[in-house]
Amino acid sequence: MRRNQVAVVGAAETTELGVIPNASQLQLHADAALNAIADAGLKLSDIDGFATAVETPQQVCHYLGIKPTWVDGTSVGGCSFMLHVRHAAAAIEAGLCKTVLITHAESGKSMIGKLPRSIPADSLQGQFEAPYGVYGPPSMFPIPVLRFMKTYGITHEQLASVAVIQREWAAKNPRATMKDPITVADVLNSRMIAYPFRLLQCCLVTDGGGALILTSADRARDFSRKPVYIMGTGESVETPMVSQMETFNSSRAFKVAGPLAFREAGIAHGDVDHLMIYDAFAHLPLFGLGDLGFMPYEETGQFIADGNTRPGGKLPLNTNGGGLSYMHSGMYGMYALQESVRQMRGIAPAQVPNAKISVCHGVGGMFAASGTIVFTNER
Amino acid sequence: MAEPQRARPKPTPETQHFWDGAKAGELRLQRCDACAHVYFPPRPFCPSCASRKVSIFKASGKGFLYSYVINHRPAAPGFTPPYAIAVVELDEGPRMMSNIIDCPQTPESLELDMKLEVAFQELDDKITLPVFRPAKG
Numbered sequence: 001m002r003r004n005q006v007a008v009v010g011a012a013e014t015t016e017l018g019v020i021p022n023a024s025q026l027q028l029h030a031d032a033a034l035n036a037i038a039d040a041g042l043k044l045s046d047i048d049g050f051a052t053a054v055e056t057p058q059q060v061c062h063y064l065g066i067k068p069t070w071v072d073g074t075s076v077g078g079c080s081f082m083l084h085v086r087h088a089a090a091a092i093e094a095g096l097c098k099t100v101l102i103t104h105a106e107s108g109k110s111m112i113g114k115l116p117r118s119i120p121a122d123s124l125q126g127q128f129e130a131p132y133g134v135y136g137p138p139s140m141f142p143i144p145v146l147r148f149m150k151t152y153g154i155t156h157e158q159l160a161s162v163a164v165i166q167r168e169w170a171a172k173n174p175r176a177t178m179k180d181p182i183t184v185a186d187v188l189n190s191r192m193i194a195y196p197f198r199l200l201q202c203c204l205v206t207d208g209g210g211a212l213i214l215t216s217a218d219r220a221r222d223f224s225r226k227p228v229y230i231m232g233t234g235e236s237v238e239t240p241m242v243s244q245m246e247t248f249n250s251s252r253a254f255k256v257a258g259p260l261a262f263r264e265a266g267i268a269h270g271d272v273d274h275l276m277i278y279d280a281f282a283h284l285p286l287f288g289l290g291d292l293g294f295m296p297y298e299e300t301g302q303f304i305a306d307g308n309t310r311p312g313g314k315l316p317l318n319t320n321g322g323g324l325s326y327m328h329s330g331m332y333g334m335y336a337l338q339e340s341v342r343q344m345r346g347i348a349p350a351q352v353p354n355a356k357i358s359v360c361h362g363v364g365g366m367f368a369a370s371g372t373i374v375f376t377n378e379r
Numbered sequence: 380m381a382e383p384q385r386a387r388p389k390p391t392p393e394t395q396h397f398w399d400g401a402k403a404g405e406l407r408l409q410r411c412d413a414c415a416h417v418y419f420p421p422r423p424f425c426p427s428c429a430s431r432k433v434s435i436f437k438a439s440g441k442g443f444l445y446s447y448v449i450n451h452r453p454a455a456p457g458f459t460p461p462y463a464i465a466v467v468e469l470d471e472g473p474r475m476m477s478n479i480i481d482c483p484q485t486p487e488s489l490e491l492d493m494k495l496e497v498a499f500q501e502l503d504d505k506i507t508l509p510v511f512r513p514a515k516g
Contacts, residue, residue, distance in 0.1 A: 119386075120389075121386065121387055121388060121389035122388075122389035122390070122391050124394075124420050126386065126388060126389065127388035127389065127390065127391075127394055127398075127420070128388070128419075128420050128475065128476060129476045130386035130388070130455075131385060131386050131387065131388050131502075131506075131508055132464050132465075132476045132477055132478050132510075133385070133450060133454070133455040133457075133458040133462055133464050133478065134450075134455065134464055134476070135450070135453055135454065135455035135456075135458075136453060138450075138452075138453075139448060139450045139453075139455070139464060140464075142448050143446055143447065143448050143464065143466060144446055145446070145448075146446045146447060146448075146491060147445060147446035147491065150491050191451075192449075192451045192461075193451055193452060194448040194449065194450045194451060194464075195448055195449035195451070195461070195486060196448070196486075197448070241420075241476075242466075243466045243474060243475060243476035244419075244420070244474065248445065248446050248466075
């Protein structure tokens with residue numbers, strides 16, 4: 001794909017975030033969509049392309065009253081929206097549609113109108129993982145951590161510092177769910193969830209949603225919002241079974257998607273002003289820093305513990321507070337994208353001064369899938 | 380009301396040999412006749428070279444502890460926390476999820492790279508589950 005040919009011209013989250021007891025999941029899609037359409041200064045009838053995950057495109061399009069000529073229902077977990085951005089950019093460039101709406105919403109906490117998630121007993125996961133007591137992401141996602149720690153000499157304190165530093169970012173964000181400062185000791189004394197991870201190293205569970213609107217960079221000039229260009233994109237999948245990853249020392253999906261996006265954008269790591277790495281759990285930023293090639297894996301823990309990713313640090317990371325402190329509805333990728341767009345527009349609550357390039361890296365499932373988007377505000 | 384039950388696997392035509400093996404006290408893997416790749420989970424072709432000529436064989440049942448968590452909450456039905464959910468790397472190469480029996484479920488007792496051997500837990504008259512225990516000697 002050619003860089004900077006497509007731009008984000010509308011971006012918004014649901015009106016409320018956190019606990020939303022008065023709206024179904026489907027209505028949260030609509031709330032986010034209507035906010036994004038208003039943000040872009042468009043009408044619903046301007047939307048001719050649509051993408052969403054978990055809910056089907058037909059469900060959300062019918063509810064909103066959209067008649068698309070292009071749809072994408074790619075549903076690979078929390079990074080689905082990164083893949084939607086990539087696919088939408090290609091579709092716009094190919095002339096399949098002009099204006100794409102991407103929505104995410106999840107009633108993750110209140111569970112209103114949320115589709116049931118179950119693992120069939122005759123699926124591979126049902127046969128070869130479920131019988132051993134896995135029960136939701138906290139029991140599965142951290143399974144690689146101890147091997148990663150042993151291979152690279154990563155410490156429990158370093159993994160705790162991820163949560164501490166993201167809380168520093170969240171403190172600057174009025175919409176963050178958790179804002180009170182925490183220490184490494186607080187993290188290491190919080191209640192055990194799945195050793196080696198404790199409560200403060202696991203993502204929040206909240207309600208919310210978000211939506212993006214993309215169009216061609218040429219048309220983007222006519223919009224009131226500062227266009228945020230799609231500079232590079234990457235995607236991949238590995239396995240739905242965490243036990244079957246090629247190695248626990250890295251994520252193959254990360255190592256495919258991340259470098260693809262960097263190559264397409266034509267950037268080096270030193271060019272990155274702002275970074276989002278989907279943090280469902282505290283080890284993901286370490287995998288991300290290593291797999292995206294920012295530094296050797298051995299240095300990732302110390303890099304964060306030393307404060308390089310905190311406010312004022314040289315590589316601002318997860319500046320909304322992340323899934324650990326901002327919000328996490330279940331599929332957090334949309335909120336990482338929203339924060340990258342805010343940073344590129346220059347309107348983030350914890351704005352990185354003069355940021356021109358933002359990398360937004362997502363995970364789906366338990367390292368099952370990955371999508372990476374490089375944004376820029378300069379064409 | 381009956382106690383909540385541990386999740387029961389339901390075999391498919393592609394995996395039946397594995398579950399038949401477990402019932403007979405064998406850990407069965409598959410090897411590609413064309414490229415000798417040994418793989419898991421079961422499927423009737425080689426995921427490395429795509430050959431459909433593959434053979435089922437009895438694995439040694441030996442391996443080592445590759446990684447794990449000790450799950451505290453939420454606990455899966457049929458499990459009493461804390462319990463370890465482990466990934467075992469078999470001597471033949473493939474890895475599989477498992478539980479570690481005959482061993483305290485603590486970080487001190489569950490050392491990465493410790494040698495393990497297969498054991499079999501009968502869940503009911505249809506399903507026997509391979510699990511692992513610290514290797515003797």
